Amino acid sequence: MPKEAEDRPASPHAPARWLRIVVPTVLVLIWLVVAGIGGPTFGKLSGVSSNDQAAFLPASAESTEVQDWQKRFTDSGSIPAIVVVQADDSIPKSELGTTYADLGTKLGHVDGVQAPPEGASTSVAGPIPSEDGRAVEYIVPVANTDEVKTVVADLRAVADENVPDGARAWVTGPAGLTADLVNAFGGIDGILLLVAVAAVFVILLLVYRALLLPFLVLFTSIFALCAAILFVYLFALWGWIKLSGQSQGILSILVIGAATDYSLLLVARYREALEVEQSRWVAILRAWKASLEPIVASGATVILALLCLLFSDLNSNKSLGPIAAIGIVFSLLSALTLLPALLAIFGRASFWPFRPVVGGRHHKPVEGAALSGLEGIRGLWLRVGRLIARRPRVTWIVSFVLLAACALGLTQLKANGVQQTDVILSQSDAVDGQAIVAKHFDAGSGSPVLIVAPESKADDVLAATQKTDGVASAAFYTGGGRPQEGAPAEPVVKDGHVLIQATLASEPDSSAAERVVKDLRGSLSDDGSVLVGGVTAIALDTNETAQSDLAKIIPIVLAVILVILMLLLRSIVAPVLLIGSVVLSYAAALGVSALVFNHVFGFPGADAAVPLFGFVFLVALGVDYNIFLMTRVREESLRLGTRPGILRGLGVTGSVITSAGVVLAATFAALAVIPILFLVQIAFIVAFGVLLDTVVVRSLLVPAVSYDIGRAIWWPSKLWQDKMHSRRAEISS
Incomplete structure (x- = not known):
């Protein structure tokens, strides 16, 4: 039997047969019912979603007060659509009172357009001729703001059918831009989810080289999303939260990515357990107990970080907090209930054709006391472990300098908001029409x-x-x-x-x-x-509120995460180190993103909320991987001593955490299929930042600094004070 198996405590007995049958069956049935109810609500989300920018401003904002006053004056909550017609030649004045006047009348008859005031024939203003005589415009008040997309589509159809020969019409203005924004979000229910799931499935196939296991992990993620969507839909329907297209897209990506990450950690511990336990039931219990603390701590960190958005004055930020937190809650629940049930049912067959067997890992001794802790580690993570063990200070200094250099790009970040016509990246009739109006x-x-x-x-x-x-x-x-x-x-x-x-x-x-x-x-x-x-x-x-939110929420998020890490690791030094590393990683990711946005993609700028959203996701999710690493390091340090424990923890978690990072990066990158500037920028920032954090911070910077510091990273816990572990650390160094 391998040495690792001999070192481990005796396994608990397998649960009773009736428990092995009833518990997994009940859990799977519960999730099937939840998914069956929640799945169909995907198509209903647009009915409780709003993309009206004004709806997300705080009540205290001056523009919000004016909007309330405007409703008193007009007795209407309508938003204007501008229909602009441009002719190839000058428009004869005689046609203004005939052809173009008739067009205005027909626009006023479109369902959803505000009814005319008493004594007037139409609520449409126009035709209004331009000074150069080549264009006219109409101001059409759209009263049915819940169906702006449909009303604008009808206005475009009427304008196209009735515009004179030699002329062309566009529908723009606030209503036109809102309709095109809703159209751009139209792929969230289908295309976005399809791309994200396909990307995750391919990665899981490459990681596991198994046929069944990727499906089990994906089912776990999709069922979690179905449950989250159900609760988000109900909360939005009851008016407890405000749902927008961008929140909906981020929810889908976050749930798929987070649930898959938690699943990867559990599956890795399950595979380890199957190599030392004959019973799959004993193995899943062992894996579940070993994974529970890091997964719950990880999820709690993300949930609390997201809920810090409730301190935002911008309602779009405030609403995203609980929406995304709901998603993480169900990601946790599915990874800790549904996936263990599925793995217990299928057992070793989940890994077919490479089924783990008892005693399957043969530890290959590595010469040199300095490499204690790397027994049985092979390939890339053996080389990384050797590098950190032999040159820890050089490794972390080079990593730090690289990240600091990337962070210099922050000086070029332009996050002061962009014109609404720049928000939509795909072809937009409203954007084209706005250019005609300005002309x-x-x-x-x-x-x-x-x-x-x-x-x-x-x-x-x-x-x-x-x-x-x-x-x-x-x-x-x-x-x-x-x-x-x-x-x-x-x-x-x-x-x-x-x-x-x-x-x-x-x-x-x-x-x-x-x-x-x-x-x-x-x-x-x-x-x-x-x-x-x-x-x-x-x-x-909106821009000014978003910028003030950034300065207020960042310290709150950092303080919350620091407290969680201190409680989890029973230390002060290690949590401070981890917080500093993810902040540096965030700055580096944002710096590189600024350079890419300006000089590669040629974006005109960024939404003022982009840095805040990037911070919340990168810091919370970046800490996730450090939690996965450092909880395992602490577990191994209790057995081997700090420095060997660091190498051992890095070696056994290296592949699973890297896989989790690639999965999360791929899911967030899927946001780029939605042609909205904000989502494309968040997709790049988070995807690049997660990869940077996984490859540089978690693989090199944090282990190297921890190894260089030694047992003092556990100060002031008992692990730091334990003389036995202290002697082992001194010998290994």
């Missing part, structure tokens, strides 16, 4: 800045607004649907306030437009009685 009209037409002012200050505020650089025109809201410049000022008054609509010269989602909003907020009121909102202000408030 022929004031670029901000159809998406005015909204200013709410006390009636006593109305004339002064209007005059100051009209004089502000970047404002093309401004007028009181008179109830006619659009500003009536030059007409007698008879503003609608609500609760002692008036509404001013200011059309900007620049595109409403541009940085130039945001500067105008800042100027207006700074000049119009010293006492806060004048509020500035609208589409541009919403984008500005």
